[in-house]
Amino acid sequence: MTAAEPPGTALTEPEPRRRLHPLSPVLHGAKSIAVIVAALSWQTLSQVGLERFTLVVAVIAVGVVIFSIVGWLTTGYQVVGRELRISDGVVRRRNRAIPLERLQTVELRRPLLAQLTGLAELRLEVIGGGKTEAPLAYLTVREASSLRDRLLRLAGRTAAVGAQPTDQPVGEAPAAPALERPMLRVSNRDLVVSQLLTPQAFFLPVGVAFVVLQFVMEGSWTFIGIASTVTAMAGVLLQPVRRVLQDWDFRLARDPEGRLAVRYGLLETRSQVVPLNRVQAVGATWPLLWRGQGWLHLRLAIAGNAGEPGGDSKSSDRLLPVGEFATARALVWDVLPGVDLAALATTPPPARARWLNPFSLRAIGVGLTPEVLVTRWGLLTREMHLVPYARLQSVRVVQGPLQRTLGLATVYADTARGRAGQAKDRDLAEAYALAAELAVRARNARGPATVLPTSPAAAAPRDEAYWQRPDGP
Template sequence: MSDPAPPAGPPAGPTPPSPMGGSGADALPPAAAAGASPQGAAPAVPRVSVRSPYSDGEWHRLHPLTPLLRGGLSLLVIIGVLVANLRERLIEWFFPVVTDLPPGGMPPDPVDFLFSHNLILIAGGVALAVVLVLLVLFRLSWRFHTLRIGDDDVEVRSGVLFRTHRRAPLDRVQGVNLTRPMLARLLGLAKLEVVGAGLDANVKLEYLSGKDAEAIRGDILRLASGRRLAEAREAGGERSSLVRQAAEAVGSGLQGIVDGEDFSDAEPQSIVRIPLGRLVASRVLSGSTIVLIALVVGIIVAASVSTLWLLFTVVPMFLAFGAYYVRSIARGLRYSIAPTPDGVRVTFGLFTTVSEIVPPGRVHAIEVRQPLMWRPFGWWSVSVNRLSGRASTDTSNDQLAAVLPIGTRADVERVLGIFAPGLSDDEWTLVFRDGILGPVENDPYVTTPRRARWLRPFSWRRNGLLVTADALLMRRGWIWRSLSVLPLARLQSVGLQQGPIARAAGTATVTGHVIAGNVQTSIGAIDRADALEMFARAARGGVAAAATDRSHRWAG
């Protein structure tokens, strides 16, 4: 079964299109084809104007401060080495009061050797030459790094000696990721990543001014939706000089640090707000804390036997856990999720701000999950499977998989409402009452039969499967409760497996084959006859959903 997109679901009111399916209601009519007109006829329709100066189909260079961020790390390393070797000389120059140290109190300064042999000018000249060579290389790299945004694709060319040309077709765009690292934010810059459909298919635009990055992202999403760029370009004449561009970027970056991020283009504003106390408590009440407590107990027991190895394990371990807690909490700060005309916008991060708009039809699976320690508070998290476009060697977790890190039931309803607006009232009942909170009386899900309850001793009643008109629902877990929602139009295929133990118990495992990710897409210990029926229903529903889907170009 191919990878189709879901049928359009009629959202209530003027809801923007969702990544789970549907087509935009504000599609613009296609532009008239440009071409030569016969004599006496109306002139050919000119190319429509664009929002961003970069989106005119011509080749452009990135921001002039790009070499500082892409190659500045090398300069910082060189400066660090020089400062490390000149530490005594710097202390003597700037803090002469503290230079009376006992003999052997500090290691010998290599600069003394340069002074004693009259090599200081030569060393300074070599260092200056290295810096100049690096600056020239950075400058050449910037001049040969260009981008072009056309009506059908985004292209990037880079490299001086070895040229690289990357192209991302707009009809295969899975999302546009805008990241503002801390140093880039101080300079008013951001990097844009166009997420492609395939391994190592992303196209990175680093770096751009924050204003240009936002405009380019909007242009790419509008072109990917099937619309032409109809907004008029701001009247600004020719582009300003490189020095002026750099000064304006730094000024806007510092102002942005003071004012915070501008989310005025997300309509409406974030539909979920995560209080700081809830965010911190959710990280404390997690599996990592249980592991930390177990390690502390083990260390206390081992300390009574030996203490030497603790010096090499305790401090690094606590530093690692501390870094994990700080990073996870900082990542959840400034969290925002909101529908936009081009999809769902998810933003998070305190030091490094990450923002991505997921267009319609790009979410392949959704999972609502609740750990045991969150249950008394009624907290849940929501994750999705989507194409990340990263290389196969990149084993890092998808940072945008958790579209709701922590939230109440009302928050979960709002998030699912924008990711799956096409669900009917009956299907919402199957998702919330019977799926997330179930099972209840007259459970519509097919579950583990009594004869096989030993395969799921705690969750055999909750372990269930259901196929609706639009989705494949998988309910599982007693300690970690979860519900997976697989849109039928996103299914690439449906699998049915039965091992020797399952054959003896008369059960089978049903798997929905979609894009790999954090969402669990299989469920086992289902009665064999029920599994065969659900397998057939999912196969028929997937074919029907693929035939009626129109979210490939959601505004076309």
């Protein structure tokens, strides 16, 4: 201890900078080569011939592998205090310091090649990030799991009982994790059937019949023509097939610290830990073709996750890929205690808003419960968003030209994830009253916590509801 050092502290050596796994350049190179080959069309193969095509791919492959090796040599990471520092880049060097207070979720991904080689990719999502802030690809599964647990503990400012101390090197074996409490496992059969009940799969036979009829009438059955047709059909089915592969064997659990543990995927397995205090909103969707089965899907809005809610982006926002209403009701109650999906009251816009919504007026609604803002919309595909008041960052009242003519306005509720709820085409006075009420409730929700009921049956009567007519999906 030195004279300038406070009592009770000791000098510690800074953690050394660590590199990714030595096989990382091979996996990165293989992925880049696959993308390049896929970009070259069947028409290119027919024009240059098989030998030249193979030569071009080989030259590109060598260049990609060399570039990946150089990138691996210049990439490293280390945990310093409450920051994760990452350096990377070949042409342009980047040094990033990520404060762990901004950490939202940490996801462990294992693409097919990573599964075959025993590796994993660690992806960090932070507040305000438009994309994944710090993808670490690739580490061993043991090292990635240990680093994830360590970063989550540092971000939460707590240490799990029986877990390794925060100054333990990431490469060492972590302590045996406590048992998780399973919550849900989605049936793979329901998952496949749900993706067959999509417009892409529904109209695929019509497209196949049309293409076959064209071939029969023209009498041309060339290899290039058949290959191009098969490629086009694969593109039509890409979204439902990708959904099945992504959500395969979907499982939910609660870890000993109360966080959501989400695991899913077939060709690319994903394991994500979501602290519930990071959830900004919950969205429910009833697709038209699913309503005959009584199915819906739920998703989470988490600050930092890239991509729009409900989109087909790489962000991990699933809460329930497909399931019945009773299952969704129990999950919503578990994620947002006190919120009963079967008892949400909403009211439609005034009658004059029919000029802007001639067919979907009664499908639009907004309501307030003691816990969340409820907004819904959609005619064929019905949407509902639930936004906890404590997550509200701003409330806006917006009027377009036609809305000004009709005396209407839209209220937007924004969270750290972005726009989370919108009360469309409300009466102008009602819109300003709703915005003021949301501001008050958001301020009060950040105060002392209140005791919430433990089950939907024990919930108190909704005497505080802003509107009383139940009009859910």
